[in-house]
Amino acid sequence: MKYKIPLVFAFVCGILVVISEFIPHRPFNMLITTLQDWFMIISGFAILLGQISLFQANIKKIKEKNKDWPFYLAGLISFTVMLIFGLLWGTQEYRGIFGQGEKIQATVGMKPFDYLFANAFMPLSSTMFSLLAFFIASAAYRAFIIRSFESNLLMITAVIVMLGRTSFGGMLTSWLPEGLKFLHLPNLSDFIMEFPNSAAQRAILISAALGIIGSSLRIILGIERSYLGGEK
Amino acid sequence: MKKVILISGILFFSTLLFAQSTFFWIEDVPWDDGKALNIKANVPADTVYLQKALEDGTWETIYTGKGRSLSFTQNELNPDIKYRYRLLVPRPAFNDTIFFMAEAQPKEQWFYLHKLSYLLILLAVSIAIIYYVQNARKGKDYYIRRISGLDCIEDSIGRATEKGKPILFVPGIMDLDDIQTISSLTILSHLAHKAAEYDTEIIVPCRFSMVLSAAREVVKEAYIKAEKPDAYNQDRIFYLTDDQFGYVAGIDGIMVREQPAANFFLGSFYAESLILAETGFSTGAIQTAGTAQASQLPFFVVSCDYTLIGEELFAASAYLSRDPQQLGSLKGHDFGKLLVILLIIAGVITEMSGWHWFKAFFEGAQ
Secondary structure, rough: OOHHHHHHHHHHHHHHHHHOOOOOOOHHHHHHHHHHHHHHHHHHHHHHHHHHHHHHHHHHHHHHOOOOHHHHHHHHHHHHHHHHHHHHHOOOOOOEEEEEEEHHHHHHHHHHHHHHHHHHHHHHHHHHHHHHHHHHHHHHHHHHOOOOOOHHHHHHHHHHHHOOHHHHHHHHHHOOOOHHHHHOOHHHHHHHHHHHHHHHHHHHHHHHHHHHHHHHHHHHOOOOOOOHHHOO | OOHHHHHHHHHHHHHHHHHOOOOOEEEEOOOEEEOOOEEEEOOOOOOOOEEEEOOOEEEEEEEEOOOOOOOEEEEEOOOOEEEEEEEEEEEEOOEEEEEEEEEEEOOOOHHHHHHHHHHHHHHHHHHHHHHHHHHOOOOOOOOOOHHHHHHHHHHHHHHHHHHHHOOOEEOOOOOOOOHHHHHHHHHHHHHHHHHHOOOEEEEEEOOOOHHHHHHHHHHHHHHHHHHOOOHHOHEEEEEEOOOOHHHHHHHHHHHHHHOOOOOEEEEOOOOOHHHHHHHHHHHOOOEEEOOOOOOHHHHHHHOOOOEEEEEHHHHHHHHHHHHHHHHHHHHHHHHHHHHHOOOOOHHHHHHHOOOOOHHHHHHOOO
């Protein structure tokens, strides 16, 4: 029974969603939106579960004085401060329990929640994102080390594409006569991106789409059950 | 002046009688969800004003331009309401304006005709999958090519066991309504079962609460199936944050502090893919990644030891379970690939021959 009810739900909802993709008439054209709304409602309740999990996991680590426990404490304090500020004075769009917090806004220029969001959260988030630039450099270095014929090809292609996307690349081959313009680096770069690159990406997308059809069908028909925690 | 008014009046009433077939008429947009009307007119005037009647009795101008062969599609209408439109045609020579009126109600249809090709392909692939599954049920064996990224799972767990370090499993950054996340959880089920058998700890940080509850259930059942329910530690499957880069920072921290011996990044990933994979690489862990996001695959290929590309992520559960029925369904995927190859070849031939209907038929599904 524990598995049968979810399997029946998965079957009914799956079939209805597939059918509604092809029928524009009511009630079928409303089904996907309705199911998405239901999902949002369930997600809303589940958020509480996530917060409880966050608190439980961190408090346990702090109590047991795990290694680096002050970081967990910092995480919990940050969470609590943001929650309290949001509840008391609201956010840019919504008022809080104490209203709009005009006095605080006059002092710091914005509501406390928004102030922390803009001056603490956003810089931290941007810092994480900016790490990507350095990681791309290290990953590219490893990818372009010539070890085999394939990696050689990769490196040559990458150099052409990178140069072709810069003004320096265009300048390097600008002297080429009209008859050899297809060898002009920006043109070569465009060709690589438009044809070989697109073809490979589409092949991956088509196979992924087939995989999605197969995977969905296995779930709808109840052949695949491991996502429920149990198999046949 | 009286003559002008008389002529205008005659024109007005005559157009009311004949408007639908001659100067101004409305057609329902076919094969749609009843939210659009095609408003058409054919009057020899350089400037006409198309107006729609509003609820308060006023008129809103929705088109200004030439009146000859005019075709205007109005969208976002309600199929329960009858809409009234009028076409104003100024006549500078007579210093007056005549108008035509028409009304129509959009109709909901029972089929999106432009999705017919999509439906046919879906049916063909689904029938093939069901056919192969049925054959597998009858005992037919199918050859499935080896997927090294999945074969390595046991080696990765073995390595983690030898080193006495945990396994890190990241189920992507999307919620449970993404099929990649569901596929990821099916792999987690197999992985957790193996980890339970080897007595190796598994860490699953989640970005969404729905994924958290599903992941906990999946891992718990896997431990029960492995007859080690006591070894299941709920605290190791936890929620981090909904924020994309906050989530990445949290996982990076886990990788650096706990030094997992094996990392699995399976699911839907975006800009954070390389940050995760490179941090994992720097810790020396065996890394297996899998996603259907074509733009993130190069990053995983460079930084991870094994990568499941696109379809392999969805085939993983069937491959790992070795269940003949599920393996049979993978043969259905192969049929789908063959079908796509044939359609591409047919498309190239028909386009080169000048028969554009074939491409147009499949373009309709977009």
